[in-house]
Amino acid sequence: MPLANIHYLTTPEALSAAVATLRSAPRIAVDLEFDDMRHRYGRNLALVQVFDGQQVYLVDPLPLPNPVQDLRPLWDVFEDPAVEKIFHSCRSDILLLDEVYGVHVRNITDTSVQYQLLGEADNNISLGRLVQQELGLELDKGEQKSNWLKRPLTEAQLEYAANDVIYLFELAERLTARLESLGRSQWSAEESAALEDVRYQRDDRPWMKIAGRYRISHDEMPLFRDLYLLREEVARVIDRPPYMVFANDRLSELVRETPKGLAAWKNARGLHPDLKRTPYIERLTSMSPGEYQPLPDPPAQYPERRYPSRRRLTGAAAARADQREQQLMTLKARLADDYNGYVANLVLSNRLIAEIVEQGASEALRPWQQQLLRETSQRHGLDFEELARPLDMATSRR
Numbered sequence: 001m002p003l004a005n006i007h008y009l010t011t012p013e014a015l016s017a018a019v020a021t022l023r024s025a026p027r028i029a030v031d032l033e034f035d036d037m038r039h040r041y042g043r044n045l046a047l048v049q050v051f052d053g054q055q056v057y058l059v060d061p062l063p064l065p066n067p068v069q070d071l072r073p074l075w076d077v078f079e080d081p082a083v084e085k086i087f088h089s090c091r092s093d094i095l096l097l098d099e100v101y102g103v104h105v106r107n108i109t110d111t112s113v114q115y116q117l118l119g120e121a122d123n124n125i126s127l128g129r130l131v132q133q134e135l136g137l138e139l140d141k142g143e144q145k146s147n148w149l150k151r152p153l154t155e156a157q158l159e160y161a162a163n164d165v166i167y168l169f170e171l172a173e174r175l176t177a178r179l180e181s182l183g184r185s186q187w188s189a190e191e192s193a194a195l196e197d198v199r200y201q202r203d204d205r206p207w208m209k210i211a212g213r214y215r216i217s218h219d220e221m222p223l224f225r226d227l228y229l230l231r232e233e234v235a236r237v238i239d240r241p242p243y244m245v246f247a248n249d250r251l252s253e254l255v256r257e258t259p260k261g262l263a264a265w266k267n268a269r270g271l272h273p274d275l276k277r278t279p280y281i282e283r284l285t286s287m288s289p290g291e292y293q294p295l296p297d298p299p300a301q302y303p304e305r306r307y308p309s310r311r312r313l314t315g316a317a318a319a320r321a322d323q324r325e326q327q328l329m330t331l332k333a334r335l336a337d338d339y340n341g342y343v344a345n346l347v348l349s350n351r352l353i354a355e356i357v358e359q360g361a362s363e364a365l366r367p368w369q370q371q372l373l374r375e376t377s378q379r380h381g382l383d384f385e386e387l388a389r390p391l392d393m394a395t396s397r398r
Contacts, residue, residue: 006056006162008153010063012070018050018057019073025052027084028077029168032093033148033161037241043096046148048074051165058161062151068101081106086168088112088127091198099200108195109188111168114175117187119343131167134174139163187368194366205297214252222294223287224255230275230283238274245272260288321391324357328387331373334380347372360390 009015022028033047048059048071064070077083078097085105087093089112097103115125128139143160153161179188203209207228216224228251235242246254250270259265265284266276274280286292328348335344347369348356355364361373361384370388377384 005054006058006158008058008060008158010060012064015059015064015070016073018055018059019077021055022050022052022057022074022077022083023080025083027086027169028052029086029165030078030090030093031087031161031164031168032096034093034096035147035149036092037243039147039149039241041235041239041241043100044149045096045100047153047161049161049165050074051162051168053169056162056166058158060153062149071101075101075103078103078105083107084109086111086172088130088164088168088171089124090195094195094198095200098198104196104199106196108192109172110192110195111171111175113191113195114172114179114188116346117184117191118175118178118182119340119346122342122345127164127167130171134171135167137167184368187366190366190368210248210251214248216252216255220255223258223292224251225297226287226294227251227254230280234272234274234280238272240272245275246270258287258289258292259284260290261285264288317391321357324387324391325353327382328353328356331377331380331382331384331387334382335372335376338376338379356387358391360388362388363390 007014007018009018029049029051031049032045033049035044035046037043045061045067048057048061050057050059059071059074061067061071075097078085084107086109088110090105090108090110094103094105094108097105111127111130112124115121115130125133126141128141131137131139140156140160140163143154143157146154146157148157176185176188179185205225207225210228211221211224231242231245231251234245238245247270254268259268262281262285265281265288275284332344332348332353335347347365352364361370365373373387374384376382
């Protein structure tokens with residue numbers, strides 16, 4: 001694309017002029033560059049790329065005087081259901097927009113999802129590989145892991161950013177045609193509609209994911225939690241990723257070999273210097289053996305699972321769950337026979353099987369997935385209707 005068609009926008013006035021054009025576009029291609037705990041604390045938007053078929057707009061939020069206010073006209077376009085938004089692998093992008101700006105993108109087409117629905121591969125395909133496979137072009141992805149918060153952006157970064165959107169129209173058109181030829185347009189429509197409902201949900205106990213990797217015991221958990229939360233607090237104050245305060249490996253070591261007393265904490269290795277100053281050093285010292293008084297976990301902000309964990313099932317319910325899982329595995333094998341293993345995994349992945357066992361297919365699956373399973377069950381003389389109901393209902397009917 002000629003450089004004259006690539007516009008780097010750094011002022012509210014330039015952004016407003018671009019938005020005036022974008023409002024009337026029937027579709028736009030979109031991508032975001034953001035930093036996720038690599039160079040600064042939190043998830044920070046670094047660049048928004050938009051292509052309308054003729055022009056590429058690279059919107060830089062960092063120089064804007066009031067990004068929340070100045071970006072709002074662009075977000076209005078993103079939320080307009082009359083304008084189709086074409087992404088590649090959009091989930092992280094729309095989660096960030098929801099978390100940071102409260103933006104709920106409407107009318108989404110995701111070329112990564114389209115490709116998955118073709119049933120030709122199990123894993124998400126990268127944009128570079130999809131462009132090469134479908135369009136025969138080689139994209140330079142050398143800037144993928146560069147620091148997008150550093151200014152000024154280089155010419156290589158701007159070119160990389162533009163390339164992430166200028167091929168999405170053609171990719172979406174080709175993939176749409178291929179899905180239509182396979183009779184899977186409805187699959188794509190339902191998956192696209194579901195993307196509008198993706199929302200960011202804060203984790204009440206984020207330390208649990210790391211604790212599991214290090215096999216933190218029940219008795220070790222309170223200290224692990226409090227050190228984790230202190231690390232988060234310091235990282236937020238100094239605007240650096242938590243790993244720069246101290247690494248995860250060091251976190252688990254501090255729990256199992258906890259320094260005792262002020263001098264020991266000051267001499268502890270692998271800690272950011274700010275931790276060894278007031279007021280944080282006093283808080284670390286209070287976590288020494290013999291002095292530590294753990295606080296209770298903060299109350300959960302979000303409701304617990306509607307259905308019990310499979311591991312908590314006992315007796316007849318556990319036996320019924322095992323039976324349902326076997327039925328689903330048999331059905332998955334028949335799907336693989338009729339289509340292929342990739343399509344079977346789209347409908348009955350391990351995660352979906354676990355959800356169907358507990359919730360029933362009617363709640364766990366999209367309508368197109370239910371229809372595919374119903375048709376496959378009928379062909380092979382299997383009972384799908386029983387699997388459609390939640391486990392407790394299915395158990396009570398027996």
